Amino acid sequence: MTRQPPTFPSRGPTDHSVRDQIVEAAMQHFGHYGYEKTTVSDLAKAIGFSKAYIYKFFESKQAIGEMICASRLAMIMAVVDQAMAEASSPSDKLSRLFKALVQAGSELFFHDRKLYDIAAVAARDNWPSAAGHGERLHRLIEQILREGRETGEFEGHTPLDEASHAVFLVMRPYISPVQLQYNLETAATAAEQLPALILRSLAPR
Structure with missing residues (x-):
């Protein structure tokens, strides 16, 4: 069975500006500290969002990494x-x-x-x-x-x-x-x- 192209799960509103803001913060943190040493809590603090709010847009850190x-x-x-x-x-x-x-x-x-x-x-x-x-x-x-x-x-x-x-x-x-x-x-x-x-x-x- 052929694997389908990857999709990036999101939860809650599909507000692209917020999603882009999360991804941008993730790129900065991953680029500085590395993917495995960065947590969703780190991203939340950097953006000024709650951890729960980020989970409205991405179901996990891997989903952000996937993008x-x-x-x-x-x-x-x-x-x-x-x-x-x-x-x-x-x-x-x-x-x-x-x-x-x-x-x-x-x-x-x-x-x-x-x-x-x-x-x-x-x-x-x-x-x-x-x-x-x-x-x-x-x-x-x-x-x-x-x-x-x-x-x-x-x-x-x-x-x-x-x-x-x-x-x-x-x-x-x-x-x-x-x-x-x-x-x-x-x-x-x-x-x-x-x-x-x-x-x-x-x-x-």
Whole structure:
């Protein structure tokens, strides 16, 4: 069964200005103290709201984190979409996909370290936003492989789902927030060498 895109539960009035105010305070606190060290009580004190009032708009701290995480993952996917639009072939798409993901993830890590931690928590705990992001990438890889088979660029003997899953697993240490933080030193090299290796393995026999 296909997982539906993540939704962000709210309670009470859907006043976007108040929700935005809560999210802005959360981003500041998460960015300074980290997601796991920030409590809903901290956010309530920072905004001047009661804790109960915040729960009218978000059912939990995770729901707030989900909204922030989803926005960061959307930024990464925007980079990916741009890379796909500039690609000239399925092979080029696969190479650009890997490089775009590594670049976007690395930049988020270095320039937004504490907010990057939210993505790491989301991936570790399999939040809907992180799970949906992984599924979108998996589908994109499968689509690229299918296109490559149709154009004769890629072999067609291996079952498509098996091949796409294998490619995703090769990429995962450099695109998963949990794993990328431990692979930053090799990320630039991996973004060049691993796509080349993958493409050689996909070449028609």
